[in-house]
Amino acid sequence: xxxxxxxxxxxxxxxxxxxxxxxxxxxxxxxxxxxxxxxxxxxxxxxxxxxxxxxxxxxxxxxxxxxxxxxxxxxxxxxxxxxxxxxxxxxxxxxxxxxxxxxxxxxxxxxxxxxxxxxxxxxxxxxxxxxxxxxxxxxxx
Amino acid sequence: xxxxxxxxxxxxxxxxxxxxxxxxxxxxxxxxxxxxxxxxxxxxxxxxxxxxxxxxxxxxxxxxxxxxxxxxxxxxxxxxxxxxxxxxxxxxxxxxxxxxxxxxxxxxxxxxxxxxxxxxxxxxxxxxxxxxxxxxxxxxxxxxxxxxxxxxxxxxxxxxxxxxxxxxxxxxxxxxxxxxxxxxxxxxxxxxxxxxxxxxxxxxxxxxxxxxxxxxxxxxxxxxxxxxxxxxxxxxxxxxxxxxxxxxxxxxxxxxxxxxxxxxxxxxxxxxxxxxxxxxxxxxxxxxxxxxxxxxxxxxxxxxxxxxxxxxxxxxxxxxxxxxxxxxxxxxxxxxxxxxxxxxxxxxxxxxxxxxxxxxxxxxxxxxxxxxxxxxxxxxxxxxxxxxxxxxxxxxxxxxxxxxxxxxxxxxxxxxxxxxxxxxxxxxxxxxxxxxxxxxxxxxxxxxxxxxxxxxxxxxxxxxxxxxxxxxxxxxxxxxxxxxxxxxxxxxxxxxxxxxxxxxxxxxxxxxxxxxxxxxxxxxxxxxxxxxxxxxxxxxxxxxxxxxxxxxxxxxxxxxxxxxxxxxxxxxxxxxxxxxxxxxxxxxxxxxxxxxxxxxxxxxxxxxxxxxxxxxxxxxxxxxxxxxxxxxxxxxx
Numbered sequence: 131x132x133x134x135x136x137x138x139x140x141x142x143x144x145x146x147x148x149x150x151x152x153x154x155x156x157x158x159x160x161x162x163x164x165x166x167x168x169x170x171x172x173x174x175x176x177x178x179x180x181x182x183x184x185x186x187x188x189x190x191x192x193x194x195x196x197x198x199x200x201x202x203x204x205x206x207x208x209x210x211x212x213x214x215x216x217x218x219x220x221x222x223x224x225x226x227x228x229x230x231x232x233x234x235x236x237x238x239x240x241x242x243x244x245x246x247x248x249x250x251x252x253x254x255x256x257x258x259x260x261x262x263x264x265x266x267x268x269x270x271x
Numbered sequence: 272x273x274x275x276x277x278x279x280x281x282x283x284x285x286x287x288x289x290x291x292x293x294x295x296x297x298x299x300x301x302x303x304x305x306x307x308x309x310x311x312x313x314x315x316x317x318x319x320x321x322x323x324x325x326x327x328x329x330x331x332x333x334x335x336x337x338x339x340x341x342x343x344x345x346x347x348x349x350x351x352x353x354x355x356x357x358x359x360x361x362x363x364x365x366x367x368x369x370x371x372x373x374x375x376x377x378x379x380x381x382x383x384x385x386x387x388x389x390x391x392x393x394x395x396x397x398x399x400x401x402x403x404x405x406x407x408x409x410x411x412x413x414x415x416x417x418x419x420x421x422x423x424x425x426x427x428x429x430x431x432x433x434x435x436x437x438x439x440x441x442x443x444x445x446x447x448x449x450x451x452x453x454x455x456x457x458x459x460x461x462x463x464x465x466x467x468x469x470x471x472x473x474x475x476x477x478x479x480x481x482x483x484x485x486x487x488x489x490x491x492x493x494x495x496x497x498x499x500x501x502x503x504x505x506x507x508x509x510x511x512x513x514x515x516x517x518x519x520x521x522x523x524x525x526x527x528x529x530x531x532x533x534x535x536x537x538x539x540x541x542x543x544x545x546x547x548x549x550x551x552x553x554x555x556x557x558x559x560x561x562x563x564x565x566x567x568x569x570x571x572x573x574x575x576x577x578x579x580x581x582x583x584x585x586x587x588x589x590x591x592x593x594x595x596x597x598x599x600x601x602x603x604x605x606x607x608x609x610x611x612x613x614x615x616x617x618x619x620x621x622x623x624x625x626x627x628x629x630x631x632x633x634x635x636x637x638x639x640x641x642x643x644x645x646x647x648x649x650x651x652x653x654x655x656x657x658x659x660x661x662x663x664x665x666x667x668x669x670x671x672x673x674x675x676x677x678x679x680x681x682x683x684x685x686x687x688x689x690x691x692x693x694x695x696x697x698x699x700x701x702x703x704x705x706x707x708x709x710x711x712x713x714x715x716x717x718x719x720x721x722x723x724x725x726x727x728x729x730x731x732x733x734x735x736x737x738x739x740x741x742x743x744x745x746x747x748x749x750x751x752x753x754x755x756x757x758x759x760x761x762x763x764x765x766x767x768x769x770x771x772x773x774x775x776x777x778x779x780x781x782x783x784x785x786x787x788x789x790x791x792x793x794x795x796x797x798x799x800x801x802x803x804x805x806x807x808x809x810x811x812x813x814x815x816x817x818x819x820x821x822x823x824x825x826x827x828x829x830x831x832x833x834x835x836x837x838x839x840x841x842x843x844x845x846x847x848x849x850x851x852x853x854x855x856x857x858x859x860x861x862x863x864x865x866x867x868x869x870x871x872x873x874x875x876x877x878x879x880x881x882x883x884x885x886x887x888x889x890x891x892x893x894x895x896x897x898x899x900x901x902x903x904x905x906x907x908x
Contacts, residue, residue: 211791214634246806249763253747253832
């Protein structure tokens with residue numbers, strides 16, 4: 131009495147096709163997930179250098195305010211006006227008072243503009259404010 | 272075997288020796304030749320810089336060539352359509368949200384406009400004349416008191432001026448007494464006029480005798496000049512007011528400007544129709560909404576000025592000036608459809624400009640909505656409540672407040688009840704000083720009595736400049752449990768100016784910041800200079816505006832935060848004249864040239880919970896310009 135199993139004895143072995151499928155799927159998943167572009171919130175500025183700055187892990191759980199050398203202001207990477215910045219910061223202060231604010235300031239930015247933004251954050255209850263400095267691991271000149 | 276053994280013995284030392292020699296040679300070579308040990312650049316720093324620059328330029332040229340080649344790449348029609356649609360969709364979603372927000376502001380301002388214009392429409396003859404009465408009373412009192420002083424103390428300084436002023440006044444008031452309702456004042460004027468008339472010959476004789484002494488006595492000349500200035504100033508004010516009293520026609524006071532057409536209602540499916548719009552269409556829709564919002568806001572603001580400053584509505588309309596939003600986007604410049612990569616990039620940049628424009632219009636709409644709501648006494652998001660005081664209340668409130676702000680009711684005035692009402696916290700405006708209700712009737716019939724009540728309100732009258740300068744701390748955020756008590760000064764301002772004021776220290780020509788504070792706006796100021804708001808933080812109580820010039824007007828703007836509704840005493844000091852608005856209510860007006868004095872006057876004011884706005888206008892006459900604003904809890908003052 132012959133069974134189907136006996137008939138297929140020659141084909142026995144590790145089925146590689148599903149394994150390859152799974153490996154390829156995993157590969158594609160990682161490729162796609164790592165290639166999803168994060169919103170670029172950095173602006174084209176020359177950061178100041180500091181020897182005493184504390185190194186922190188890059189994080190997306192913060193808001194980025196940028197000020198370029200001409201004193202133009204950016205919020206989350208997009209150019210904005212002072213009036214709009216007031217509105218944005220007020221909203222953030224009400225909704226997320228403990229959130230971190232990262233200040234990206236060009237080394238040639240007028241000081242009064244930096245003080246103005248720092249004062250605006252403080253007035254709206256945002257005290258967790260850090261100033262980003264040049265870091266050779268994350269920045270390229 | 273025997274023949275090979277000696278050979279092996281010989282070979283091993285030889286190999287070892289040769290290898291040692293080679294190693295030694297290598298070491299020697301390594302030690303003696305620097306190039307093997309040290310990596311060294313033969314070029315100088317300047318050479319390296321030059322090479323670097325050349326490399327950078329080559330790189331730039333290469334990139335530029337690549338970019339040009341890429342830009343010339345033609346797009347297939349279906350690709351271009353797909354890319355164009357993708358770019359539009361990305362921006363349209365955000366723009367639609369902004370437009371919906373703007374529509375909400377438009378709806379609120381429509382309600383605010385209705386409330387405000389209704390108030391003006393029913394402004395009565397009595398309301399208007401009562402306002403004039405309130406302005407005239409303290410001025411005439413000053414003039415009469417000066418005339419009486421002359422008689423009592425034989426102070427002859429400026430006697431002829433007082434005489435002329437009182438003659439002028441007497442003639443005009445007698446001509447139109449029914450418009451002024453001030454019989455007691457009229458009687459006093461007539462009495463004092465009689466005094467000055469009866470003693471004219473005496474004055475002139477004494478003045479002739481005193482002529483020589485005047486020349487010799489510089490102090491006296493200065494004093495007389497000062498008195499003459501004050502009398503002239505008062506007389507001019509009175510004359511101006513009397514001219515207005517004689518001229519006003521109620522219909523003209525309350526009529527809407529002919530060209531004003533209130534924006535009509537939007538289509539019911541307006542919001543749905545946005546979904547299918549392209550970016551240029553959305554931009555156009557936003558521009559339309561912005562125009563409507565501006566028109567409505569102008570109406571709200573004009574009605575407020577008309578009521579609070581007793582002006583004809585059309586004149587108040589002229590005084591409102593909303594800074595035009597800067598438009599960067601022009602639909603005609605969009606390459607549609609984009610055929611090359613360069614055109615696609617230009618298309619993207621055009622859409623970015625459109626998005627930025629809509630953002631700016633939205634921002635300005637928010638600003639106008641916030642201010643309009645405050646003026647109309649509406650709370651954001653809670654619908655229209657109105658001031659709830661009726662027209663008579665509004666007119667009375669405006670009249671009393673105008674006098675309180677001008678300091679006509681005393682150096683210390685409690686204006687907090689008006690401010691609470693202004694923001695819709697109370698249903699009716701209430702008490703000043705001793706807690707007596709101010710009604711329309713009481714205002715008309717008993718100004719003197721009412722002002723006495725106000726004067727009796729308890730508060731500081733003098734401040735030691737030295738003590739305050741020593742102890743006052745900067746502050747803009749306040750809570751009940753704050754360890755800081757005593758006087759606090761506002762150290763952070765946005766300041767703008769100068770505007771030409773022609774050496775006038777009145778506030779009759781409102782400038783754009785009085786309509787709307789837009790921190791990004793630019794204006795043409797004195798000597799055709801472009802002026803913009805500048806951040807100013809000081810460690811000194813006295814604030815000096817930038818580009819300090821004589822004969823100029825400046826504005827200061829700031830915000831303060833209170834954790835709960837709070838009453839505070841405000842001390843304003845300025846060199847020279849100043850006018851202060853808190854939450855769009857005028858609480859202080861100090862006309863004329865005067866030096867900075869820390870205790871020029873005090874107002875008890877009300878601050879809402881949350882953020883409160885302070886706007887200050889300062890008029891500089893000669894030389895220096897400075898101002899200060901101090902706050903103190905009433906119990907600590």
